[in-house]
Amino acid sequence: MRHFFLSVIAAAFLPAMAHAVKVTDPTGDPLARASVFAANGSIAGVCGDDGSIPDFPASLYPLTIRYVGFEPAVISTPSTTDVTMRPVSYDLPELVIDNKSRNVLHLIGYMREYSTMATTRDTSLLYSEKVVDFMIPREKVKKLKGWTSPRVLARRDYALFTNSEGLDSVSNEIDDSFTWSQLVNIVRERIAVPDSLLDGSVRAVTVPGKYSPQMQWRRVGDDYTLDIDMLADKKDHVWSPNFLKFFGLTTDFAELGTTYLFNDISGDGISAENVSRSTFGIKALCRGKMLKWASGTKEPFKLDSYYEFYVTERQYLTPEEAREWQDNPPRPSSLEIRAPEGVMPPDAATMRLVERVEAL
Numbered sequence: 001m002r003h004f005f006l007s008v009i010a011a012a013f014l015p016a017m018a019h020a021v022k023v024t025d026p027t028g029d030p031l032a033r034a035s036v037f038a039a040n041g042s043i044a045g046v047c048g049d050d051g052s053i054p055d056f057p058a059s060l061y062p063l064t065i066r067y068v069g070f071e072p073a074v075i076s077t078p079s080t081t082d083v084t085m086r087p088v089s090y091d092l093p094e095l096v097i098d099n100k101s102r103n104v105l106h107l108i109g110y111m112r113e114y115s116t117m118a119t120t121r122d123t124s125l126l127y128s129e130k131v132v133d134f135m136i137p138r139e140k141v142k143k144l145k146g147w148t149s150p151r152v153l154a155r156r157d158y159a160l161f162t163n164s165e166g167l168d169s170v171s172n173e174i175d176d177s178f179t180w181s182q183l184v185n186i187v188r189e190r191i192a193v194p195d196s197l198l199d200g201s202v203r204a205v206t207v208p209g210k211y212s213p214q215m216q217w218r219r220v221g222d223d224y225t226l227d228i229d230m231l232a233d234k235k236d237h238v239w240s241p242n243f244l245k246f247f248g249l250t251t252d253f254a255e256l257g258t259t260y261l262f263n264d265i266s267g268d269g270i271s272a273e274n275v276s277r278s279t280f281g282i283k284a285l286c287r288g289k290m291l292k293w294a295s296g297t298k299e300p301f302k303l304d305s306y307y308e309f310y311v312t313e314r315q316y317l318t319p320e321e322a323r324e325w326q327d328n329p330p331r332p333s334s335l336e337i338r339a340p341e342g343v344m345p346p347d348a349a350t351m352r353l354v355e356r357v358e359a360l
Contacts (some may be wrong), residue, residue, distance in 0.1 A: 020052045021052065021079060021080060021082060021083065022047075022051040022082045022083070023047050023053060023082070023083045023085060024082050024084055025070070025085060025220065026084055027203065028082075029204055029218070030051025031047070031051050031067045032048070032213070033046050033049065034047040034067040034085075035047075035065070035066045036054070036056070036063055036065055037063065037066065037114070037306075038056075038060040039059075039060060039063070040125070041160075041346075041353065042114075042116040042125055043114060043116055043304035045283075046283075049216070049229075053065075056078075058077070061077055061078065062075060062077075064347045066308075068259045068277055068278060069220065069223065069225055071085065072344055087221075088342065088344070089342065090276055090277060090310070090343070091263070092264050092274075092311060092314065093311065093312060093314055095314050102318050103137065103138040103139055103316065103318075104136070104137045104144065104146070104316060104317045104318070104321075105273055105314070105317075106134070106135055106313075106314070106315055106316070106317050107133060107134040107275070107311055107313070107314050108131065108132070108153075108311075108312055108313040109131075109133070109134075110131065110310045110338070110339055110340055111129070111130040111131075111181075111309045112127070112128070112129055112307065112346070113126065113129075113179060113307050114126070114306045114346075115128075115179060115305040115306075116305075117303055118301060118302045119299050121163065121164040121297075122161070122162065122163050123162045124159065124160070125159065125161075125353070126158070126159050127157075127346065127353055127354065128155060128157045128158070128174070128179065129156045129339075130150070130152050130156075130181075130337065131152075131336075131337055132151060132152055133151050133153060133325070134148060134150065134151070134186050135147050135325065135326060136148060136186075136272050137322070141322065142319065143323060144326060148188050149181070149182050149183070149186075150186075153329055153332060153335055154333075154335040154337055155332070155337070156172075156337050157173065157174040158170070158350075158354050158357040159172070160353050170357050170360070179305075180282055181307065183256070184258075184280045184307050184309070185280075186272055186278065187260065187271065187272050188272065189271070191226070191270050192269045193268055193269060195268075197217055197224065198268060203218065204216065204218050204219070205217040208232075210232065210233040211232060211233065211235065212232045213229060213232060214229055214232035214233070222263065223261060223276075224263075224265060224270065225260065225261050225262070226260045226262070227257065227259045228260075229256075230256040231253065231254075231257070237254060238253065241253075245288065247288075248289040248290035248291070250286075250287050250288035250289075250291070251284050251285070251288065251291070252284060252287070253283070254283045254285070255281055255282060255284075256283075257280070257281050258278060258280045260277075260278045261276050261277045261278065262274040262276065263276050264276075275311060276310070276311055278308075279306065279309070280305075280307040280309075281306050282304070283303070284302070285300055285301075285303075286300060286302075286303050310339070310343055312340055
């Protein structure tokens with residue numbers, strides 16, 4: 001009886017437990033680890049493995065939610081209603097293989113980078129647009145290892161610097177130590193797609209890691225998304241690589257993950273030739289001596305980076321053609337930095353930054 005009266009009192013006087021707001025697709029399935037941007041264009045955080053949106057102060061609203069393969073969603077105020085994102089189509093450019101001697105995959109694409117570096121006193125925000133390429137041999141090729149991290153062929157940078165007094169300035173010149181694009185990677189080996197996704201019996205498959213989901217597959221029509229959490233096997237979801245400490249680059253990674261959108265699937269597996277777009281996210285505390293020196297600050301700084309990559313050209317090259325691309329890439333002035341058709345523009349705060357920098 002005592003428990004009955006306690007439950008009645010709790011129901012009458014205690015506030016109801018808040019509904020966990022989630023990001024979902026049109027079917028109601030959650031979108032794991034979607035990226036969340038604050039009103040000023042900085043990266044606020046990521047959604048949970050179940051699509052749940054973290055609690056953010058009202059000052060960060062409106063929020064922009066981004067997830068590969070879906071239109072960005074804007075949340076104007078804190079809500080108790082789940083956020084439904086709409087899929088957007090983006091077709092891969094045609095891939096032609098002329099003969100067996102063309103065994104080196106070359107991808108060219110458009111990349112966006114959003115990065116924030118913050119200390120207790122200063123904040124630096126970077127938005128960058130790039131033309132990048134990847135080179136992936138299907139087998140061993142003499143004098144050509146290839147590369148699965150993006151090589152920057154041309155770039156356009158927009159930066160906003162804000163101090164503790166709220167004063168800011170903008171620039172179009174960025175030190176390379178600001179960007180961590182070398183950590184971005186594209187899949188090299190072929191990955192088997194779960195049979196239950198291929199036969200359509202399920203829409204999503206989760207592959208567990210040691211402490212949290214390591215891979216989460218989704219099927220949307222004929223397309224597939226794969227979300228990979230590189231810290232799923234790390235205790236407390238934190239990784240501090242020893243090799244970085246050795247070079248004075250001590251970094252504690254709290255987020256390190258990528259999401260791929262694949263289409264033009266044939267057979268039971270996917271590889272780099274099926275990637276149409278991808279995203280990569282980094283959240284870290286940087287506290288090494290060399291990092292402090294490079295950033296010009298004596299205190300640790302928080303780093304948040306988010307990358308979007310869209311394939312604009314894909315082809316198989318001969319080893320000779322691939323080595324020519326490797327040794328003699330096109331000049332930046334000959335390349336047009338432009339988002340592919342159908343790609344949604346950045347958020348309003350980022351567009352204001354672009355306008356300020358271009359007005360210099």
